[in-house]
Amino acid sequence: MSATQTDPTTADPTPAAGPRLKRPTRSSDLLVTALAVVVALVIGGVLIALADQRTRSAAGYFFQWPFDTFTYGAEAAWHGYVALFQGAIFNPRTAANGTLVGYLGPLSETLTNATPLILGGLSVGLAFRAGLFNIGGQGQIVLGAIFGGYVGFAWDLPPVLHLLVAVLAAALGGALWGGLVGWLKARTGAHEVITTIMLNYVATALLAYLLSVKWFQAPPFGQAISRPVDKSAQLPPLLGSTMRVHAGLILALLAAWAVWWLLERSVLGFRLKAVGANQFASRTAGMDVGRSIIVVMVVAGALAGLAGACQAVGTNTQITQDIDAGIGFDAITVALLGRAKPGGIVWAGLLFGALHAGGVQLQSVTGTPIDLVQVIQSLIVLFIAAPAVVRAIFRIKASGAGVGQALAKGWNG
Amino acid sequence: MxxxxxxxxxxxxxxxxxxxxxxxxxxxxxxxxxxxxxxxxxxxxxxxxxxxxxxxxxxxxxxxxxxxxxxxxxxxxxxxxxxxxxxxxxxxxxxxxxxxxxxxxxxxxxxxxxxxxxDLTGLLQNSIGLAVPLMLGAMAGVLCERSGVINVAIEGQMLAGAFGAALIGSVAGSWFGLVGAAVFGALIGAILAVFAIKYLVNQVVLGVVLNVFALGLTGFFYDAFMQQNTQALNTPKVFKPIDLPVLGDIPFIGPLLFQANIVVYLTYVIIVAVDVALFRTRWGLRTRAIGEHPKAADTVGIKVLAMRYRNVIIGGAIAGIGGAYFTVGSVGAFGKNITSGNGFIALAALIFGRWSPRGAVAASLLFGFASALQTLLSFTVPGIPSNFLAMLPYVATILAVAGLVGRVRAPAADGEPYVAR
Known part of the structure; x- marks a missing residue:
């Protein structure tokens, strides 16, 4: 991962060993990103060692024989990360069976986890570029899942059309929820951070209600779970029915391309970025700032809604109360790691998808709690947001803004 | 526009x-x-x-x-x-x-x-119980945001506090648990302060990330340590209610306010202290100054950054105590994500209350009442979808922020890092 990411540094005409030169460029960004990942993984390793029983008992006689603590700890961290790799990318032990699942199973899990993360990350990232902070991924995903899932189990349509309508309905649900935020911001100046957080709760309560009414709940109405989505509305699996990765992945990659096109090649995207960079200048230049805000939140909501579709008619086929599975908040870290650029978000989504998939294996093999993944994830973003910290650790001299600073605005902004 | x-x-x-x-x-x-x-x-x-x-x-x-x-x-x-x-x-x-x-x-x-x-008394008692962590969280927010640092990490500080109270409370006793909660909350507050004030990270981003960090870390230690040794590490004693001598005997108000445990009384003290200190002391004037116009404050010799550090860390400690209410203040044992979004609601209460201690307390009580009412309804009248009632506080907040009550205005320099030039 780190090797490929630092590649552009060596491709640079100026010598790579020139940290003295001030180059707040892409290569410097990539270097900081890679180092942030490394630092986070090292801290994660310390945590794995802490959770390891043998290391802890060795720490009991630390002052008599300190080497055991370190060797056992390092071993535990190494085993942990090997398990993580096996769960996320390739596991020689299952591959020895010779089956396709054995070879591709871990990768399929990574891609399955990455799919909604990429879509959610695109949603948050697009809003970032327009200067908006969309914490409402959770609510938008829930609404998307409700709309998509409802079309999936309640409507009776021919195969391909059914799936299309379900996915579009999910996008519509998310777009409504996101658009509401944009409309409130444009019309009344209500800060999107507050309204999105509040709408997350409203969406969760709405879902809880729906999961208790007859036309939504699965018979015999004992559990809070929706009716199962029809086969014709499910995103088809990509690698056969034994593996979970589904066509949502293609949807996510298409969406990434579409967002790239929107931001880099369209007039609308130019307007959105201008509004994000400086609202007042954009207004002076004759742009309709309010409309841009509404549009960007509608599109961002639709993207999150698509993530909801992946959850409701792809990875799962029934809606439960935790259909969001924390993706709404993870998406924020994905967008920040990807620096709010579609390409970066795809890679970030894959990385965090891999961490999640590997975390499951890590927990089952070494007993290390999967919550470790959240810690690593937040540390990566923390260090990326404060590149000065990473530069101080590795003594790199360079100046450049962190991710956050581009959108440093208070409640009144 | x-x-x-x-x-x-x-x-x-x-x-x-x-x-x-x-x-x-x-x-x-x-x-x-x-x-x-x-x-x-x-x-x-x-x-x-x-x-x-x-x-x-x-x-x-x-x-x-x-x-x-x-x-x-x-x-x-x-x-x-x-x-x-x-x-x-x-x-x-x-x-x-x-x-x-x-x-x-x-x-x-x-x-x-x-x-x-x-049972009106019970209903109002529940409301206050549910409002206590919200009030403390909102006070933490008041301290941070009045001095110009946005605190979205209230949730994380509370969670760390709840964890610290349970852990240290089990090992050393509930009183130390309370102190531990303040320390753990202050630690998250300190991270927030350093990254926001020294490294100028966007404070909303930072808050969200710190919430994930606290959730992950407490969850990790809960699974790795507490779960394996529940008896020694996760059985803090819950504070007993103390019946205040005269005040506790007042009909209706007594059982409502003055037969609670020490965390609740501490909450009263903190609220009064924050309110008085913010508007009646030199410290309060300076705090409001660095939140509204740090440059002017700097010009007259107020140490803007030092004050911000101090206030954010104190705020973290208060939010940590709010978290302690979940463990040593009411339930006892810690559980994963035990604060379940209360920090975000405290943030909403802060904004609903227009960044003033009194307003925030009123908003917290309102939110507490709404959830207590919801619980009551789900028991007494099964016919009403209580989920819609659960939406009320959030919808009310949206309406409030959207300007039905009046334009909500944050401290002018809230969220803007100050770099002395």
Whole structure:
């Protein structure tokens, strides 16, 4: 991962060993990103060692024989990360069976986890570029899942059309929820951070209600779970029915391309970025700032809604109360790691998808709690947001803004 | 957009000082009409005429209460639409109408549920219990944001506090647990302070990330340590309620406010301290100064950054104590994500209360009441979808922020890092 990411540094005409030169460029960004990942993984390793029983008992006689603590700890961290790799990318032990699942199973899990993360990350990232902070991924995903899932189990349509309508309905649900935020911001100046957080709760309560009414709940109405989505509305699996990765992945990659096109090649995207960079200048230049805000939140909501579709008619086929599975908040870290650029978000989504998939294996093999993944994830973003910290650790001299600073605005902004 | 609107608003103000703008007048009037019609029709006339409502020991006729309340609110609505109350009175009229509506609603609940007894004292006790962490979280927010640092990490600070209280409370006793909660909360506060003030990271991003960090870390240590040795590490003693000598004997108010445990009393002290300190002391003046105009504050010799560090860390400690309420203050053992979003609601209360300690406390109590009412309803009247009631505080916050109550304005320098030049 780190090797490929630092590649552009060596491709640079100026010598790579020139940290003295001030180059707040892409290569410097990539270097900081890679180092942030490394630092986070090292801290994660310390945590794995802490959770390891043998290391802890060795720490009991630390002052008599300190080497055991370190060797056992390092071993535990190494085993942990090997398990993580096996769960996320390739596991020689299952591959020895010779089956396709054995070879591709871990990768399929990574891609399955990455799919909604990429879509959610695109949603948050697009809003970032327009200067908006969309914490409402959770609510938008829930609404998307409700709309998509409802079309999936309640409507009776021919195969391909059914799936299309379900996915579009999910996008519509998310777009409504996101658009509401944009409309409130444009019309009344209500800060999107507050309204999105509040709408997350409203969406969760709405879902809880729906999961208790007859036309939504699965018979015999004992559990809070929706009716199962029809086969014709499910995103088809990509690698056969034994593996979970589904066509949502293609949807996510298409969406990434579409967002790239929107931001880099369209007039609308130019307007959105201008509004994000400086609202007042954009207004002076004759742009309709309010409309841009509404549009960007509608599109961002639709993207999150698509993530909801992946959850409701792809990875799962029934809606439960935790259909969001924390993706709404993870998406924020994905967008920040990807620096709010579609390409970066795809890679970030894959990385965090891999961490999640590997975390499951890590927990089952070494007993290390999967919550470790959240810690690593937040540390990566923390260090990326404060590149000065990473530069101080590795003594790199360079100046450049962190991710956050581009959108440093208070409640009144 | 903002500038032109403000300009027209100013002109209107110069013409008629006391009157409300027409839009507010009609909006508030329409809202009152809605409340009145609902009480008159649904809470009154649609009830069985003989149904009685039991509130504590009070017995009220269901139908009559609904009708009376409905007529009163409709009368107020009529005056509001025809002539319009004066600006200063609108809040009072709205508040009073809402209170009446709640009374009518509670009698309806009781009368509708075939004389199901509504325990008012219990309801209000629950409200305060649910509001305690919110109030503390909001106070943490007041301290940070009044000094110019946005604190979205209240949730994380609370969670760390809850964890610290359970862990240290089990090992060394509940009192140390309380101190531990403050320390753990302050630690998250310190991370927030360093990254926000020294490394100038966007504070909203930072807060969100710190919440994930606290959630992950406490979850990790819970699974890795507490779960394996619950007896030694996760069985803190819950503070016993203390019946305050004279105050506890006051009828109704006594059981409500003064028969609680030490965390609740500490909450009272913190609220009063924050309110007094913020508006009556030199420290408070300086804190507000660095939140509104750090450069001016710096010019007159106030150490902006040092004060921000201190206030953010103290804020973290207070939020940590709020988290302690979840463990040593009420339930005892720690569980994953035990704060379950209360920090975000505290943030909403802070904004709903317009960044003032008193407003934030009032908003917290309102949110606490709404959740207590929701619990009550799910027990007494299965017919009402209590999930819709659960949405109320959030919808109310959105409406408040969107300007139904008035324009909400944060401290001018809130969220803007200060770099001395």
């Amino acid at each position: 903002a500038t032109t609107e403000q300009a027209t608003e100013v002109v209107v103000e110069h013409q008629v000082v006391d009157a409300q703008p027409l839009r507010t007048r009609i909006g508030v009037g329409a809202f009152l009409v809605l409340l009145g019609v609902v009480s008159l029709w649904f809470l009154g006339l649609k009830l069985d005429g003989s149904a009685k409502a039991h509130l504590n020991k009070l017995v009220l006729p269901g139908l009559a209460t609904g009708v009376v309340v409905g007529v009163v609110i409709l009368a107020l609505a009529g005056y509001q639409l025809a002539r319009g109350f004066r600006r200063q009175q609108v809040g009072l009229v709205l508040g009073g109408s809402l209170l009446l509506f709640v009374v009518a609603f509670l009698t309806w609940v009781s009368a509708h549920g075939d004389g199901a007894r509504v």
